[in-house]
Amino acid sequence: MKFTLSWLKEHLETDATLDEICARLTEIGLEVEDVDDKAAFKPFVIAKVLSAEKHPQADRLKVLMVDTGSGAPVQVVCGAPNARAGLVGAFAAPGTYVPGIEVTLAVGNIRGVESRGMMCSEKELQISENHDGIIDLPEDAPVGQSYAAYAHLDDPVIEINLTPNRPDCTSVHGIARDLAASGLGTLKTRSAPSFAIDGETPVKLTLDLDDPRLCPGFALRLVRGVKNGPSPRWMQQRLTAIGLRPINALVDITNYMTFDQGRPIHVFDAAKIQGNLTVRRAREGETVLALDQREYKLGPNNVVISDEEGIESIGGIMGGEHSGCDDNTVDVLIESALWDPMNIAKSGRSLGIITDARYRFERGVDPEYMVPGLERTTELVLELCGGTAARAEVVGYRGYEPEIVDFPYSEVKRLTGLEVSNEESNTILTRLGFTVTGSGQRVSVAVPSWRPDVDGKADLVEEIMRIHGVDNIKPAPLESHAAVNGRILTTLQIRTRVAKRALAARGMLEAVTWSFIPEGQAKLFGGGSPGLKLANPIAAEMSDMRPSLLPGLLTAAQRNADKGYADVAIFEVSGTYENDRPEGQRRVAGGIRRGTASLAGAGRMWSNVAKGGGKPVDVFDAKADALAVIEACGLPMGNIQIEQGGPEWYHPGRSGTIKMGPKIVLGYFGEFHPLTLETLDVSGALCGFEVYLDAMAEPKKKATRTKPALDLSPFQAVKRDFAFVVDRTVEAGAIVKAATGADRKLITGVNVFDIFEGASVGEGKKSVAIEVQIQPVDRTLTDEDFEALTQKVVASVTKFTGGVLRS
Numbered sequence: 001m002k003f004t005l006s007w008l009k010e011h012l013e014t015d016a017t018l019d020e021i022c023a024r025l026t027e028i029g030l031e032v033e034d035v036d037d038k039a040a041f042k043p044f045v046i047a048k049v050l051s052a053e054k055h056p057q058a059d060r061l062k063v064l065m066v067d068t069g070s071g072a073p074v075q076v077v078c079g080a081p082n083a084r085a086g087l088v089g090a091f092a093a094p095g096t097y098v099p100g101i102e103v104t105l106a107v108g109n110i111r112g113v114e115s116r117g118m119m120c121s122e123k124e125l126q127i128s129e130n131h132d133g134i135i136d137l138p139e140d141a142p143v144g145q146s147y148a149a150y151a152h153l154d155d156p157v158i159e160i161n162l163t164p165n166r167p168d169c170t171s172v173h174g175i176a177r178d179l180a181a182s183g184l185g186t187l188k189t190r191s192a193p194s195f196a197i198d199g200e201t202p203v204k205l206t207l208d209l210d211d212p213r214l215c216p217g218f219a220l221r222l223v224r225g226v227k228n229g230p231s232p233r234w235m236q237q238r239l240t241a242i243g244l245r246p247i248n249a250l251v252d253i254t255n256y257m258t259f260d261q262g263r264p265i266h267v268f269d270a271a272k273i274q275g276n277l278t279v280r281r282a283r284e285g286e287t288v289l290a291l292d293q294r295e296y297k298l299g300p301n302n303v304v305i306s307d308e309e310g311i312e313s314i315g316g317i318m319g320g321e322h323s324g325c326d327d328n329t330v331d332v333l334i335e336s337a338l339w340d341p342m343n344i345a346k347s348g349r350s351l352g353i354i355t356d357a358r359y360r361f362e363r364g365v366d367p368e369y370m371v372p373g374l375e376r377t378t379e380l381v382l383e384l385c386g387g388t389a390a391r392a393e394v395v396g397y398r399g400y401e402p403e404i405v406d407f408p409y410s411e412v413k414r415l416t417g418l419e420v421s422n423e424e425s426n427t428i429l430t431r432l433g434f435t436v437t438g439s440g441q442r443v444s445v446a447v448p449s450w451r452p453d454v455d456g457k458a459d460l461v462e463e464i465m466r467i468h469g470v471d472n473i474k475p476a477p478l479e480s481h482a483a484v485n486g487r488i489l490t491t492l493q494i495r496t497r498v499a500k501r502a503l504a505a506r507g508m509l510e511a512v513t514w515s516f517i518p519e520g521q522a523k524l525f526g527g528g529s530p531g532l533k534l535a536n537p538i539a540a541e542m543s544d545m546r547p548s549l550l551p552g553l554l555t556a557a558q559r560n561a562d563k564g565y566a567d568v569a570i571f572e573v574s575g576t577y578e579n580d581r582p583e584g585q586r587r588v589a590g591g592i593r594r595g596t597a598s599l600a601g602a603g604r605m606w607s608n609v610a611k612g613g614g615k616p617v618d619v620f621d622a623k624a625d626a627l628a629v630i631e632a633c634g635l636p637m638g639n640i641q642i643e644q645g646g647p648e649w650y651h652p653g654r655s656g657t658i659k660m661g662p663k664i665v666l667g668y669f670g671e672f673h674p675l676t677l678e679t680l681d682v683s684g685a686l687c688g689f690e691v692y693l694d695a696m697a698e699p700k701k702k703a704t705r706t707k708p709a710l711d712l713s714p715f716q717a718v719k720r721d722f723a724f725v726v727d728r729t730v731e732a733g734a735i736v737k738a739a740t741g742a743d744r745k746l747i748t749g750v751n752v753f754d755i756f757e758g759a760s761v762g763e764g765k766k767s768v769a770i771e772v773q774i775q776p777v778d779r780t781l782t783d784e785d786f787e788a789l790t791q792k793v794v795a796s797v798t799k800f801t802g803g804v805l806r807s
Contacts (some may be wrong), residue, residue, distance in 0.1 A: 001162050002242035003172045003259065004155040011176035014185025018156050024184045025160060029466045030169055036157040037692040040099055041148035044120065045069065045092035048143050052084050056113035064119065066091055066527075069085040069144015077108070077115035082133035090120045090147040100124035119448055125153065131791035152234075157241050165453040167363035171262030174450065181431035183465050192372075193379035197223075198388040203273060203333060208280040211705070215279045215315065217338040217367065217397030218573040219374045221339040222270055226250070226385040227330045235384075249309055250325040250332055252677065253380045255356070262450075263336065263373035266313060270331035274784060275308035278339075279315060286311060289321045290353075302347045307318035316344045317353050321699075333383065336374035338367055338397070341452075346536050364452035366493050368400050383596040402435070407457050411442055415461045418478075420468050428467045429460065441481070495633045495693045496573050497590040502632035503571040506599055506625060509593055511570040513552030516542035524679055531580040545577040549590030550688055551680065552648070554672075557594045558682045566684065567595035567602035571625075573693070586695075589629050597622065616685035619654040622669040624676050626658060626689035628667060633696055638740075642733050647742040649676040660689070667691035715776035717748070722793060723769040724803035725761050732768050738800040739772055742792040746781075749773040767806050 005018055016024070022032045049069045055061035055077065058401050065073040068091050076091075081711065094116060097104045108115045118124075123131040143148060148154040160175070168174040180187035202220040207215055230236070230676060231252035239246050239255055246252050282298035288311040289295050296314065298304065305313040313319045316339035345362035348354065370395060378389050409422045426436050426443070426479050433448035447454045454460065465473075489497075498508060499625040518541045521527040527547025537543045549572050556567045571591030578584040596602045596614050598621050605613060623642075631637055639660055646655035646668040655670025669689035679682060724735060732752045739750045754769035761767045772793060774781070781789075797803050 001170060001175075002157055002159045003258075004157050004177065004241050006152070006155045007172050007260075008158070008176055008179075009237055011173050011188055011290070012185045013181055013188055014179070016184050018118055018158075021179070021184065021524045023159065024179060024182055025175070027466075027469060027471065028178055028182050029163075029470075030166070030175060030178060032158060032161040033161040035561050035762045038148060038154045038156060041125070041153045042146065043096040043411075044092055044147040044251075046137065046143050046145050046147050046150060047074075047089060047119070047139050049083065049085055049087045049089070049119070052078075053088075053112060055113060056114070061111065063113055066117070066119065067143055068093070068117075074116050075114060076117050076119055076123050077110040077113050078119050078134065079133040080119065080121065080450055082136060083119065086139070088137040088139060088141045088143065090125060090151075092118045092120055092139075098124050100126050111467055118450075120621050127151070127153070128236070128240075128246075147219050150289060152237060155237075164363060165675045167262070167360065167365065167452060168450040170360050170363065171258075174262055181428065182565065193375040193387055195379055195382055197391050199390050200389040201333075201393045203270065203393075204276040205393055206276065206278045207396050208278050209303070210281070211340075211395065214281075214340045214343055215337060215396060216340075217370050217394070218279060219336045219371050219394045219397075220277070221334045221374055221378055221392040223334065223378060223381050223387045223389040223466060224331045224390070224775040225386075225473055226330060226332050226381060226387040228325060228327055228332075228384045228385055232384060235451045236325075248325065248327060249382065250329065253377060253384065253518055256380070257373065257377050258356050258360065261373060261376065262360060263369055263370065263376075264316070264360055265338075265373065265377050266319050266335040266357075267325050268312060268319070268333040268335065269325050269329045270324040270333045271310065271329070273307050273333065277312070277743075278306050279303065280306060282311065288312075288314060290314065290318045290326055291319065291321055292318065292353075295415070296353070301343070301350065303343060305335070312351070314347070314351070315339055317351070317358045320353050320454050332385075332387075334374060334377055334381065336369055336370050336377065338365070343736070349536060349538075366395070366450040368449040370397060388516065400449045402448070403455060405445045405454070405457055405460060407443055407445045407460050409443070411457050411461050412464055415458060416465045416473060418465060418468060418473060420464060424468065425464050432463055432467070434460075434463075481751065491698055492694060495696065496587065496589075497630045499573050499691070499693060500571075502628050503573075503591055503625065504540060504587070506569075507597075508569040508593075508625070511553060511556055511572050512574075513549070513556055513572060514542060515546055515575065517544055517551050517742050519543050521680065522547055524676060524779045525551055526647065527562075527577070529579065532577055534556070542596050546577060548649075549574060549588055549690060550592065551593045552558060553590060553688065554677075554680055554682050554686065557686070558680070558684075561594065561684060567597040569597040569602075587693045588690050589689040589693055590688065591622075591625055592686060593621050593625075594684050594686050596685075617687045618685075619651075619656070619670045621689055622671070622687040622689045623656060626667050626691050628690045629693075630658065630696075633693065634658065635696055636697055641737075642731075644731060646670050649673055660695075660697070664697075665692070666695055713775055713777055715780055717776075718774045718781070718786075719789065720772050720774060721753075721769060722772060722790075722797075723754075723767050723806040724797055724801070725765050725767050725806045726801050726803035728757070728766050730768075730801050730803065735770060735797055735803065738797045739770055739793050742796040743789055745777065746774050746789060747793075748771055748775045761806070768803075 019038045022035055023781035025032050037104055038054055045068055047066045050065045050067050052062045054066050055063055061077055061079050064076045064078050067073055092105055094096055094105050094107045094682050105118055119134040120133050121134050122128045142366045160167055177187050205218055205220050228250050230246050231249040235256055236246040237250055244255055250267050254267055257263050257265045281300045282302040282304045285301050286298045287295050303315040305315055313322045339361045341362050341364050344358055348358040374392055409425055412420050429436055435446040437444045445460055476766045512788045519528055525548040530546055532545040534543055539557045553570055573589045576586045576588050598617050641659045645652055645658050650670040651673050657668055660666055667690050671687045736750045740747055751772050756767040794805050
């Protein structure tokens with residue numbers, strides 16, 4: 001939100017300096033983002049042309065002798081057609097930066113004649129687009145004085161960074177009201193507009209809406225016999241200063257009202273309106289050519305203003321080109337309406353239109369100023385363009401019912417720690433426009449119409465706090481506790497952190513991908529339900545909440561490959577969505593590897609080959625990553641079970657499911673199904689995994705954090721090898737589990753070290769060799785003990801897998 005200092009002081013009676021005003025704005029929550037003190041215009045001075053002679057080497061140039069008020073005349077070469085002796089204009093000396101042409105002047109030589117400065121045009125000083133000649137001032141303009149001060153170009157521009165909950169400060173008047181409430185001056189009050197009424201507005205308006213909230217009120221007035229042309233200089237300067245381009249008086253008045261009073265106004269050329277106006281929903285496929293010269297395709301979610309021939313305006317967002325006002329406008333219809341903030345926000349976003357009107361309507365405008373705003377606009381139109389005003393047509397508005405907040409003064413102390421007296425709290429709220437009734441420690445507060453953001457007692461505390469002064473809150477240390485504080489982070493937060501560290505330690509880079517993905521990708525990975533479809537997506541291809549991290553990671557890897565980075569290992573720890581309920585949001589650690597980006601090293605380098613790297617990634621790389629996450633989260637790895645196969649987006653023969661017990665699924669890993677990659681338009685050697693961090697059970701609480709004493713057996717550990725012939729369909733994990741269960745007291749570990757298939761072991765069979773680690777606990781084992789244990793291992797494997805000891 002931008003405004004000039006003089007504009008602010010038109011609403012605020014104050015002697016405060018620019019610095020004091022800026023400091024106070026920030027103190028009361030209206031953070032000053034930038035201040036342009038117009039120092040760039042200070043070097044320009046008023047100068048008089050003493051003589052103008054023809055340039056000896058150029059027909060269109062003149063050599064001027066200019067009196068700048070500093071002594072001897074200055075020679076300037078000028079090409080302006082209106083350059084003449086006696087002209088008084090704006091002069092820029094060498095070293096001056098000219099903003100309109102973005103050039104710093106130097107002493108020049110133009111066709112053999114020295115030029116020591118420049119006589120400026122309005123465009124060169126960014127006053128207007130006029131570049132037909134140099135500035136021509138009245139003869140009595142003070143030569144040698146600052147041109148910026150003379151032309152009021154030295155008016156500082158203040159820009160504040162508004163938060164979305166402060167629609168009342170989207171106007172200069174609202175900002176002045178806040179400053180006055182803080183004690184920095186007095187808010188000026190204008191007399192109510194007064195003008196003669198001549199007849200009725202012949203154009204009638206109908207609200208044809210199934211939901212009256214879409215347009216709670218509409219005011220319309222016809223002004224006949226206007227003469228549209230340029231707006232006055234003071235208005236053009238203010239609009240230009242805040243970045244708006246003056247167009248004509250009628251349009252400039254609407255822009256001025258938008259920033260001066262926070263009341264967006266629209267004007268129609270009455271001669272271009274056919275019949276009466278109707279506010280309705282747009283029909284599917286209707287189009288309108290808007291004032292920005294773009295055609296928009298509308299639908300039932302858009303509210304429009306139409307006449308008998310079609311749409312004339314997108315309500316609350318932008319007018320139509322067809323009924324726009326120009327220099328030929330004689331009769332003008334002035335619109336002041338109310339629109340539903342949510343509908344305006346959705347329509348503006350879906351259409352991709354950003355306007356000052358939308359900015360205000362989607363935050364909420366003052367409903368009580370709808371008609372007064374129309375009156376003030378009419379007054380400006382009559383003042384600047386002439387004409388006669390008809391009686392206003394007001395439809396739909398039922399008046400404002402203020403919200404009443406039950407407010408205990410003690411809330412100020414409770415929520416902020418500030419000691420603010422009841423009297424001061426009452427005064428602050430009253431100055432801000434609230435109506436306080438009652439007495440004692442609890443009062444009723446009526447919220448003014450321009451504060452739609454206030455709906456509870458905490459909001460009132462915020463108002464008192466910011467006006468009283470946030471800087472009055474004294475810093476205080478937190479109370480110390482005798483005992484050591486308990487754990488702050490939750491188990492899921494801790495596991496999120498350790499999962500990220502574990503994957504980063506394995507050479508993977510963290511990625512952040514969108515939570516929204518196309519519908520086709522969502523369905524491909526088990527999602528796409530109606531409950532997870534966005535009502536108002538930021539883009540058409542981001543329509544669904546993601547059911548998996550893998551689509552985003554796979555497409556990200558492909559984008560890297562398309563740019564020449566084929567070997568990619570990336571991960572993400574974030575949320576996925578199974579349904580639209582809170583319990584349907586999962587916390588997942590997922591990652592993918594592409595090309596040769598394995599832990600051993602990526603790329604075709606001899607050093608990688610020596611370590612086993614440089615080979616395309618496969619299912620085992622994904623398995624190792626997934627197990628690393630689980631181990632980092634502190635789960636007992638001995639209880640982990642791995643089953644062949646995974647969801648349909650994985651390759652059926654090169655994927656696995658990780659379980660803790662028969663029911664708890666911890667995650668999946670593997671290479672991807674060719675159809676999955678084809679649908680995503682992804683290619684290359686790829687593998688990936690997902691681990692559900694929220695599926696892991698809470699760790700058992702221990703009596704103490706102190707680690708127990710290290711208990712090592714004094715007896716030598718022994719390793720024995722076994723080879724079992726089993727069916728090819730038997731998983732190696734089943735053999736490991738069976739061998740481990742043979743004697744859990746003595747057997748401390750089982751590892752698979754070889755798998756063999758061939759004619760020697762039989763058709764449809766395979767040989768699985770395991771290494772069993774045996775740790776005696778209370779005595780040295782004898783040959784008989786080992787023989788008995790061997791028999792237990794063989795019996796257990798035979799029982800659970802059908803395997804026989806290979807001879």
